[in-house]
Amino acid sequence: MVPQPAPEWQPVCKICERGTLVRKKVFRMSGPVVFIGFVFLIPSVLGIIASILLFFGVLSTGTSGSTRTKNEVALNMRKAGVPESIIADVLAGNADRSDSQIANQDRTILDAQEKVKSNLAIQVAAGERMLQAGIPNSIIRALSTEGRLSTPGIAGSSEMSEWLDGATPEQREMFQAAKVQFHEPPAESLHAVREMQQAQIPVDVIYDVRMSKDADVQAWMGARHEALQDAQNKLRDNKETSGFALFFGGGFAVAMGIASFVGGLLGWLLVMRKSVLQCSVCSAVVNAS
Ligand SMILES: [Zn+2]
Secondary structure (H helix, E strand, C coil): CCCCCCCCCCCEECCCCEEEEEEEEECCHHHHHHHHHHHHHHHHHHHHHHHHHHHHHHHHHHHHHHHHHHHHHHHHHHCCCCCCHHHHHCCCCCCCHHHHHHHHHHHHHHHHHHHHHHHHHHHHHHHHHHHCCCHHHHHHHHHHHHHHHCCCCCCCCCHHHHHHCCCCCHHHHHHHHHHHHHHHHCCCHHHHHHHHCCCCHHHHHHHHHCCHHHHHHHHHHHHHHHHHHHHHHHHHHHHHHHHHHHHHHHHHHHHHHHHHHHHHHHHHHHHHEEEEEECCCCEEEEEEC
């Protein structure tokens, strides 16, 4: 036998005095109104879900778009030889700081070029004296290149030692003096190299400056300026575009969410139920709470 729950106390109907009043949940509103309530409620719930998804979708699209642009411009600047610290400033939008760092690099390079030129003039004079003393041009050039790069090796080449064997004492003396002079560049040109290193100028550009490859240096400076300008433009455009998309896409999602919520609230009010006592015989209804 299945145990039956103890029957609740059920009051007797005051109207027919025969039936008992049974507790029931009924809609507060009439049938058509409840129908309209459901018509409001169901799309509203879907609308709230859709607006939440849309909102986060817009947010993540905007974020991934700007990340992609940042990676792209960083790569372009890196290729153009822009130092990492300047790239970081450009990405962070510190235009003043990146511009002044680039200007500082330009100034440092121009200074170094001046120093290399004056140093070169001294070497050219020494070279002319050596040429007059009958020292071959190739030997002088090798000595000068070696001095400028501070890389010993060329002077020890077989060509050079062969020539030295056959040189006059006077030529040899001049050669050794020039070697010292070329190998010990003036303190100020060493200083210029240090300044270029501090300004984070790439080693190959420093090499070009020291070798007086002015056209190459100029090209590098131009390409770097262009890459920087391009990066700043792209970042600004991207900021505007994604700001626009976030504003309208996000705004639309929020508006849809609010409308859905209000609609849902209205629908919920229309389909609310209440607790009543209903007579089992005459169906009379008494409010209960
Ligand atoms: Zn009754």
